[in-house]
Amino acid sequence: MHKLLADSPGKKMLLLGNEAIARGAIEAGVAFATTYPGTPSSEISLNLFRVSHESDLYFEYSTNEKVALEVAAAAANSGLRTFCMMKHVGLNVAADPLMTLAYVGVKGGLVILTADDPSMFSSQNEQDNRYYGKLSGLAILEPSSVEEARQMTAEAFDLSEKLGEPVILRTTTRVNHSSAFVELGKITPRKIKGDFKKDPFNFVTVPAVSRRLHVRLLENWDKAQAMAETSTFNFTDGNGTWGIICNGVSYNYVSDAVKDLGIADKTRILRLGFSHPMPPNLIKAFLNACEKVLVAEEGEPVMEEAVKAFAQEAGLTLPIAGKGERLFSRLYEFDPAMVRRVMAGYFGVPHAPSQPPDLSDVPEIPQRPPNLCAGCSHRATYYAVKKAAEGRETIYPTDIGCYTLGFLPPLAMGDFLICMGSSVSTACGFSKATDKKVIAFIGDSTFFHSGLTGLVNAVYNNHNFTLVILDNGTTAMTGHQPNPGVDMSNLNLSGYGRISIEAVVRAIGVEHVTVIKPYKVNKSIEAVKAALDHKGVSVIISQEMCTLYARSLKKLNVRAFTVTDKCKNHRDCINQIGCPAFFLEGERVQINPNTCVGCAVCAQICPENAITPVKAKKAG
Amino acid sequence: MKAFSIYLTGVGGQGIGLISEIILRAADHAGHRVKSVDTHGLAQRGGIVVSQIRMGDTVFSPLIPSGQADLVISLERHEALRAAGTVLKDRACLIYYNTVWQPLPVRLNQAAEVTENDIRDLCRGRGIQVISVFQTDLPDIRMQNMAVLSEIHRHGLIPGIDRKHYQAAMADLMSGAMLEENRGLFDKRLTT
Numbered sequence: 001m002h003k004l005l006a007d008s009p010g011k012k013m014l015l016l017g018n019e020a021i022a023r024g025a026i027e028a029g030v031a032f033a034t035t036y037p038g039t040p041s042s043e044i045s046l047n048l049f050r051v052s053h054e055s056d057l058y059f060e061y062s063t064n065e066k067v068a069l070e071v072a073a074a075a076a077n078s079g080l081r082t083f084c085m086m087k088h089v090g091l092n093v094a095a096d097p098l099m100t101l102a103y104v105g106v107k108g109g110l111v112i113l114t115a116d117d118p119s120m121f122s123s124q125n126e127q128d129n130r131y132y133g134k135l136s137g138l139a140i141l142e143p144s145s146v147e148e149a150r151q152m153t154a155e156a157f158d159l160s161e162k163l164g165e166p167v168i169l170r171t172t173t174r175v176n177h178s179s180a181f182v183e184l185g186k187i188t189p190r191k192i193k194g195d196f197k198k199d200p201f202n203f204v205t206v207p208a209v210s211r212r213l214h215v216r217l218l219e220n221w222d223k224a225q226a227m228a229e230t231s232t233f234n235f236t237d238g239n240g241t242w243g244i245i246c247n248g249v250s251y252n253y254v255s256d257a258v259k260d261l262g263i264a265d266k267t268r269i270l271r272l273g274f275s276h277p278m279p280p281n282l283i284k285a286f287l288n289a290c291e292k293v294l295v296a297e298e299g300e301p302v303m304e305e306a307v308k309a310f311a312q313e314a315g316l317t318l319p320i321a322g323k324g325e326r327l328f329s330r331l332y333e334f335d336p337a338m339v340r341r342v343m344a345g346y347f348g349v350p351h352a353p354s355q356p357p358d359l360s361d362v363p364e365i366p367q368r369p370p371n372l373c374a375g376c377s378h379r380a381t382y383y384a385v386k387k388a389a390e391g392r393e394t395i396y397p398t399d400i401g402c403y404t405l406g407f408l409p410p411l412a413m414g415d416f417l418i419c420m421g422s423s424v425s426t427a428c429g430f431s432k433a434t435d436k437k438v439i440a441f442i443g444d445s446t447f448f449h450s451g452l453t454g455l456v457n458a459v460y461n462n463h464n465f466t467l468v469i470l471d472n473g474t475t476a477m478t479g480h481q482p483n484p485g486v487d488m489s490n491l492n493l494s495g496y497g498r499i500s501i502e503a504v505v506r507a508i509g510v511e512h513v514t515v516i517k518p519y520k521v522n523k524s525i526e527a528v529k530a531a532l533d534h535k536g537v538s539v540i541i542s543q544e545m546c547t548l549y550a551r552s553l554k555k556l557n558v559r560a561f562t563v564t565d566k567c568k569n570h571r572d573c574i575n576q577i578g579c580p581a582f583f584l585e586g587e588r589v590q591i592n593p594n595t596c597v598g599c600a601v602c603a604q605i606c607p608e609n610a611i612t613p614v615k616a617k618k619a620g
Numbered sequence: 621m622k623a624f625s626i627y628l629t630g631v632g633g634q635g636i637g638l639i640s641e642i643i644l645r646a647a648d649h650a651g652h653r654v655k656s657v658d659t660h661g662l663a664q665r666g667g668i669v670v671s672q673i674r675m676g677d678t679v680f681s682p683l684i685p686s687g688q689a690d691l692v693i694s695l696e697r698h699e700a701l702r703a704a705g706t707v708l709k710d711r712a713c714l715i716y717y718n719t720v721w722q723p724l725p726v727r728l729n730q731a732a733e734v735t736e737n738d739i740r741d742l743c744r745g746r747g748i749q750v751i752s753v754f755q756t757d758l759p760d761i762r763m764q765n766m767a768v769l770s771e772i773h774r775h776g777l778i779p780g781i782d783r784k785h786y787q788a789a790m791a792d793l794m795s796g797a798m799l800e801e802n803r804g805l806f807d808k809r810l811t812t
Contacts, residue, residue: 014645039660121659145680146655178657178682179641181648252681259678337685362742365702366731368723370632370667402665410728477665574727580666583722584729594761 002051009186017146017176018043021113021169024153025083026051028109029188032075033059034068036449037478038087039122040176041115045085046479053493056192061481064420064449065090069097069112076110076166077203078194081157088116088129089419093450095132100205101166102136103213105220108194109157110166112138117173118298118333122477124400124419126332128299133168133276137217139224140168140276141233144251146180152233152273154185159227165220168276172298174249174333225277233273234282240266242347243290245283245303247272250296250334257340261349278306284314294346295322298334321346371405374581375597377544378403378470380518382413383577383601385439385468385540388528392437395430399423399451401443402477402546403470410578413441421450424467428458431465437532438465444501445475445483452504458537459509466531466538469501472546480549490553505539512538519544521604547597559598559613561591566610573602573611621652621780623676625684629703630695631721632669638793639693639765640671643778645789647675650781657682668699675780691777695764696721698734704742711747713777714739717764718754751775755809759801766802770809783810 003013004023015023022044025033033052035045045061052059058075062068065086072084086094091114098112114132117123133140141156143149153169160167201209228234237255244267246254251271258267270286272278287293287310295304304322311320321327327342328334337353344351372379382403398404398414399422407414416426427440442451447469455467473490475481482488488496505513512534516524524542531538550556567589574582574589581596582589591602593614603611626643630636640656647654656673672684689707692714694700700716708714718736725731736752743750755767772778773786790803 014641014648043660174657174683177660178655179644180655180682249681249683253683255680256685335686336681336683337687340685362701362705363732363734363738365698365705365734366723366725368631368666368668368698370665371724373665405665408724571729578724578727580721580724580727582727583720584727 002054004047004051005055006184007187009184011184012181013184014179015146015182016043017149017178019047020146020150020182021153022047023184024150027185027187028154028157029081029190030083031057031080031190031192032072032082033057034062034072035085036062036065036068036090037475037481038090039478040117040173041085041087041113042478044113046481057190058192061483063484065094066097069094072110073097073101075194076106076108078196080108080191080194082108082110084110085113087123088114088127089123089125091129091132093420098132098136102138103205103210103217104203105164106160106166109160111153111156111160111169112166113169113171115171115176121173124417128302129170130276130302131300137221138166138168139163139274140170142170142248142273142275143175144248144271144273146175146178147182149175150182150185163220163224172248221277225279228274228277228279229282231274234279235271236286237269238264238267240268241289241291242267243270243286243293244296245270245272245293245307246296247275247303248298250298250339253334253336253339254296256336257343260340261344261351263347263349272303275303278303280310283307283310287311287314287316287318290318292319294343295320296328296339300330369408371408371580372402373547374579374595375547375599377472377518377542378406379411379577379579380521380599380601381468381470381542382406382411384518384521384524385528386411386413387525388532389437389439395434395436395438397423397426397430397438397440399442399446401446403441403443410575420446421454424451424454425457427465427467428454428461428463431463440465440467442467442469444469444471444473444485447501448484455505455508462536464536466540468540468542471501471541471543474546474549476546476549480552501541510537510539515541515543517544518542519599519601521601556597560593560596561598561600561603561611562614563589563591564610564612566608568608572605572607576605577602621676623674623679624779625689626673626691626693626778627684627689627703627707628671628693629699630669631699632666634695635762635765636669636671636695639769640673641793642769642786642789643673645792646781646785649785649788652780653677655679655682693768693772695768698723701734701739701742704739704748708748713749714743715751715753715768715772715777717768718752719764763802763805766805767809770806774810
């Protein structure tokens with residue numbers, strides 16, 4: 001049995017933040033779950049996917065976040081408790097349904113999880129999705145710890161049903177990816193079959209209906225604000241007059257700092273876990289009890305601006321500081337030592353921060369950016385395209401996935417990226433706006449997510465570029481989730497459709513479509529050359545299973561290669577493809593037999609044919 | 621107990637997650653309050669992987685304030701130096717497995733590989749205890765983390781965790797031949 005299905009209230013279990021969130025949803029009796037995977041949220045859905053194989057929970061990997069939220073909106077309006085998960089930028093994709101679903105509301109509890117990523121550990125921006133609460137008028141809950149993530153997720157469903165509105169559960173990476181021992185709660189039985197009652201004058205958002213629904217949304221907003229005033233997720237620690245207002249992980253840093261600085265008798269902490277709508281009376285009463293206040297929040301000054309406005313309403317003139325005063329930065333995640341230093345400075349507490357060590361004598365440590373794995377098929381594809389495009393002036397729009405890493409040297413294949421699916425549509429723009437050869441890269445999952453519409457646009461508007469679809473048979477970067485092109489029998493799952501990328505591309509009307517096997521280097525280069533010569537939209541589909549995924553499915557037949565003494569040390573292999581299985585021993589290139597998977601790409605590149613398979617040991 | 625902060629580092633694929641979870645569970649078996657935070661996602665593709673563990677009765681944040689780790693555990697030499705230089709307290713301890721996963725600039729011959737002397741020099745100046753671990757006859761490189769764990773216990777680097785707690789934690793996470801091999805290695809190093 002999946003550990004998150006354990007019906008043992010009171011038991012303590014070591015859980016990742018994302019597992020605790022999944023558990024919270026299970027305890028609330030979630031019946032329906034949809035997602036598009038994205039770090040730092042992915043482990044929530046991965047666990048619910050597995051749970052769905054052992055229970056009557058309905059779970060789906062939807063094509064993208066907009067689809068996920070619309071599927072969820074229907075389930076919730078059929079009375080089911082529904083959970084929709086995504087990373088922060090995913091909510092941009094789902095923003096269209098979000099804004100109007102707030103007007104329509106829900107019948108069964110709908111919790112929308114957005115996992116923000118301050119410092120951008122795995123993201124293209126660090127937008128603060130608390131603004132979506134303001135924008136949509138929906139309530140936001142924000143946990144500070146793994147334990148609270150479980151409890152808050154479970155209660156978010158109740159809150160959603162009380163308000164008749166979706167509730168946004170907003171986390172940050174450090175909550176999603178922390179682990180702690182969590183006390184389990186009781187599992188509420190799930191109701192798996194819903195019913196939809198026709199009520200078009202409340203569900204069909206034509207202007208006349210929406211004008212009324214907007215009034216109701218604002219009434220619900222008032223209701224939510226009243227609930228925030230008394231929510232147990234909004235609490236104070238301490239009775240002093242130095243006020244600190246915080247949320248999420250900043251509460252942990254503030255609490256540790258109060259202890260480290262020995263100022264617990266002087267401070268009063270207001271932790272806002274039900275952070276939108278902000279509770280005005282609670283905050284005004286807090287301000288009244290303080291002589292000065294510091295607002296400690298990662299990201300944008302969302303709470304700070306509201307608190308300053310409340311102070312003005314209440315005629316309070318005490319100092320309130322945070323980002324407006326540049327005490328805290330709007331950039332990146334907080335470091336606990338930085339929070340402590342700012343608190344000490346603001347409240348005038350003597351504090352001798354530890355000096356950063358003197359590193360002047362230490363040699364510079366080479367950077368270690370992430371890179372494509374040993375034997376990754378994307379490396380082979382990039383090499384083939386680079387060779388095929390030699391002599392042409394190129395622009396390489398790229399997209400979001402492991403393959404984005406191809407923009408790093410020595411491959412350096414990637415010139416422009418803004419969001420999921422942007423490779424295809426920006427290729428349309430670059431090919432019209434410039435005379436350069438435009439070659440765009442997109443992965444299989446990203447193609448289904450939001451590349452399709454761009455390709456339709458390209459054919460319709462008769463653009464001129466080559467799109468390379470890197471089909472590695474899985475959604476690799478976020479942890480090998482399936483997508484509409486995946487053979488689900490690999491996962492021993494039946495009852496799924498499977499969409500052929502090639503058939504879709506041809507059906508859209510792309511005239512030049514070629515499928516390549518990227519480990520066949522010369523054939524691939526020739527196929528790409530032909531595609532580049534085609535005037536109009538051409539598509540290369542490069543098919544080879546992700547090596548990590550193949551290994552996990554026991555489909556990887558490893559036969560390591562080695563550098564023989566025929567090597568003349570010109571280093572084409574290491575300098576052109578930079579596979580991590582290579583290392584330098586003195587001046588010589590060697591291949592690490594523990595990491596080489598035997599893709600043989602380097603062996604085909606070596607002009608001396610000096611790279612050969614490691615000879616199998618003779619039996620006996 | 622008093623707060624104790626452990627910073628684990630290495631290269632994606634080296635098994636940081638496993639050794640981190642063993643320590644986390646061992647601390648719990650020993651009755652300590654403990655929490656951790658890890659790197660997931662993009663960085664796991666050959667980048668630096670970090671896990672931070674904090675033990676203590678009144679610790680809120682799993683994130684270690686910069687420069688305040690009591691112990692750095694690295695499974696790789698470059699990352700040992702990087703972490704010792706940035707997160708470790710003066711007079712604290714660094715234990716690392718003495719293997720090298722060359723970063724790209726080293727493979728491209730654009731930067732020099734970090735040496736054992738580089739690490740010794742840095743640590744000597746700051747009074748940091750250095751323990752370098754290496755085992756020539758390791759049956760599988762994926763067991764380097766277990767060799768390090770065994771040395772952590774042998775030198776008593778984490779207060780309040782005993783052999784039985786480490787063993788119980790291993791049994792929580794592994795079974796069958798994998799458990800036998802890993803526990804065998806852990807025990808063997810303690811008796812030689």
